[in-house]
Amino acid sequence: MLLRFFxxxxxxxxxxxxxxAKTAGTSLRKMLEDEYGRQRVYPGTFHLEHLPNGWxxxxxEMLKDFLKLPPHNVLAGHxxxxxxxxxxxxxxxxxxxxDPIQRSLSMLNQFSHMLHVPxxxxxENEQFMTDNIADYQTRIMGAAxxxxxxxxxxxxxxxLARAVGRLESLDFVGITERxxxxxxxxxxxxxxxxxxxxxxxxxxxxxxxxLQEHMPRIEPLVQRDQVLxxxxxxxxxxx
Numbered sequence: 665m666l667l668r669f670f671x672x673x674x675x676x677x678x679x680x681x682x683x684x685a686k687t688a689g690t691s692l693r694k695m696l697e698d699e700y701g702r703q704r705v706y707p708g709t710f711h712l713e714h715l716p717n718g719w720x721x722x723x724x725e726m727l728k729d730f731l732k733l734p735p736h737n738v739l740a741g742h743x744x745x746x747x748x749x750x751x752x753x754x755x756x757x758x759x760x761x762x763d764p765i766q767r768s769l770s771m772l773n774q775f776s777h778m779l780h781v782p783x784x785x786x787x788e789n790e791q792f793m794t795d796n797i798a799d800y801q802t803r804i805m806g807a808a809x810x811x812x813x814x815x816x817x818x819x820x821x822x823x824l825a826r827a828v829g830r831l832e833s834l835d836f837v838g839i840t841e842r843x844x845x846x847x848x849x850x851x852x853x854x855x856x857x858x859x860x861x862x863x864x865x866x867x868x869x870x871x872x873x874x875l876q877e878h879m880p881r882i883e884p885l886v887q888r889d890q891v892l893x894x895x896x897x898x899x900x901x902x903x
Contacts, residue, residue, distance in 0.1 A: 679854060680748055680755035681740035683720070684804050685796075686770040687760040688840045689740070690865045695847070695858040696738050706736035723747050723811030744807035744816065745830050756854065757833075761801055761896040762840035764889035768797045768882045769875045787881050799888040802827045824888045828895045839900050849903050 681696070683689030693705060702710040711734065712718045723743030726733065727750055733739070739755065741747075748757045775796070776783045786792050799819045806823030807816045816823075831837055836853050838846030847859035 677854075678736070678753070678755045679738045680751065680757050681738055682745050682747065682757065682759040682804065682834075683740050683742055684759065684761065684767075684801055685742060686767045686774065687762040687801075688838075688843055688864070689760060691843075691863050692758075692760065692838075692858070693738075693740050694863050694865055695861060696740075696856070698861055699856050699858055700737045703734065704736055705738040705740060706734050707740070708738075723750075724815075727751070727811065742813065743811045744803070744813055745805045745827075745834070746807045746809060747811040748834070750811055756835040758836040758838070758850065758854075759805075759834055760838040760840050760843075760846065761805075761893055764799075764801060764886035764893055765879055765882055766841070767801065767889075768886060769878065771796055771800075772878070773875060783875065783878060787878065793885065797882065798885040799824075800886075802888045802892050805830050805892060819888065821888070824891060827888075827892050831892075831895055831899050837896050837899050837903070839897060842900070846900075853903075 679696075681689065681692060683693070693708060697705045697708045697710075702708055707715060707720055712720070715721065720741040723741055726739070726741065726743075727747075730752060739751070745757075745759065748755065772783050772786055775781075775786055775792070779786075795814070800813075802824050803813060803816050803819045804827075806819065806825070806827035807813070808823075808826060810816060836850055838850065840846075843864075844859065844862055847862055851857060851859050
């Protein structure tokens with residue numbers, strides 16, 4: 665702990681964390697708060713406590729007020745990967761991807777708890793499934809020219825091609841199912857020590873097998889995500 669406390673931080677090198685929901689992004693953010701300090705991650709726990717509903721601001725809002733953002737080493741949010749091309753100063757980039765079936769089931773489970781509705785109700789809600797499940801990781805990775813997920817148009821094969829291509833442009837691509845190993849790679853790339861204090865926050869499916877009966881409903885909706893995930897696994901093996 666003393667080594668961590670006295671560690672010299674290079675404040676000139678900043679990290680942009682593209683947080684895809686239900687890929688362990690909150691865990692990563694908490695670990696980076698321990699690494700850099702709660703006020704050096706924006707928006708982190710220190711800032712979210714004072715933001716509406718404790719939610720991330722939109723990426724477009726961050727860009728609009730970029731010069732007014734608090735000093736930070738890490739900028740995180742539920743923005744698309746296109747955000748990396750839109751921020752006016754250089755950032756190194758990081759993202760976690762997850763098995764699309766497991767991510768979808770975790771998303772369904774979280775919203776079921778939050779909204780107090782059965783998962784079957786969410787599965788029947790076409791708008792919810794389009795916005796939160798259908799090739800969602802491809803939506804984030806393959807967006808062109810927009811940083812807010814809800815601004816992304818049709819997620820088609822062109823979006824998938826952009827998403828797969830963008831894997832190579834990011835500095836770090838982690839795999840949620842290989843979280844500890846991913847954190848060690850993160851440490852090597854970014855000169856951090858997060859692998860020494862791994863946390864798992866907001867784990868709604870601790871065994872990872874709950875709700876498997878819903879897989880047949882989800883599989884047809886995440887076929888592009890599966891292609892993207894397989895490409896991310898291939899990249900992960902050579903990091």
